[in-house]
Amino acid sequence: DAGVIQSPRHEVTEMGQEVTLRCKPISGHDYLFWYRQTMMRGLELLIYFNNNVPIDDSGMPEDRFSAKMPNASFSTLKIQPSEPRDSAVYFCASTSGASDGELFFGEGSRLTVL
Amino acid sequence: KQEVTQIPAALSVPEGENLVLNCSFTDSAIYNLQWFRQDPGKGLTSLLLIQSSQREQTSGRLNASLDKSSGRSTLYIAASQPGDSATYLCAVRKGHSGAGSYQLTFGKGTKLSVIP
Secondary structure, X not given: OOOXXXXXXXXXXXXOOOEEEEEEOOOOOOEEEEEEEEOOOEEEEEEEEEOOEEEEOOOOOXXXXXXEEEEOOEEEXXXXXXXXXXXXXXXXXXXXXXXXXXXXXXXXXXXXXX | OOXXXXXXXXXXXXXXXXXXXXXXXXXXXXEEEEEEEEOOOXXXXXXXXXXXXXXXXXXXXXXXXXXXXXXXXXXXXXXXXXHHOEEEEEEEEEOOXXXXXXXXXXXXXEEEEEEO
């Protein structure tokens, strides 16, 4: 299996622009998670899905952030409009509910908002 | 609210030394605990997962222990090598059943440097 695949790996944009991050989970995994990592706050859970349905989005910072999972093999995290404080590494992770819950991470998308 | 603490934040050891990384958590009602490794600019790689009913797990030179009642876990690395240099994070999963139990709370990690 190719693992969790994220794109883009790096994104530099200007304040006010829309940013879309993409994730393909491991085939067969029914849970998908979006995390954000910063030096100050470490890893924070933004939202997670089970069987393509959002279960908990309490970690989403504000209305500028939205996430979708239209099917079992694709999810997006959108920021509109972006702000400099959104600069971080965004990770997608997946796991199977039938397993012991071991979490598998993608390589992350490093976002810089100027 | 669960809080996970890892001390020290950074550790430097000479090659060949055995070392212990620490993780503490405030709520002992956990389902499991995972140790991850993160290399610079990379994602997290799962190293070991310990279920709440287990005391320890071993993989090669790595041994993770769990003392749920005291809210502590340790990651023991034997005969450290320069290739072990990375940031090590622990994460605990909530103990109750249901959809919310899949949330992990992460520590901020210990950055390990193994000096040749």
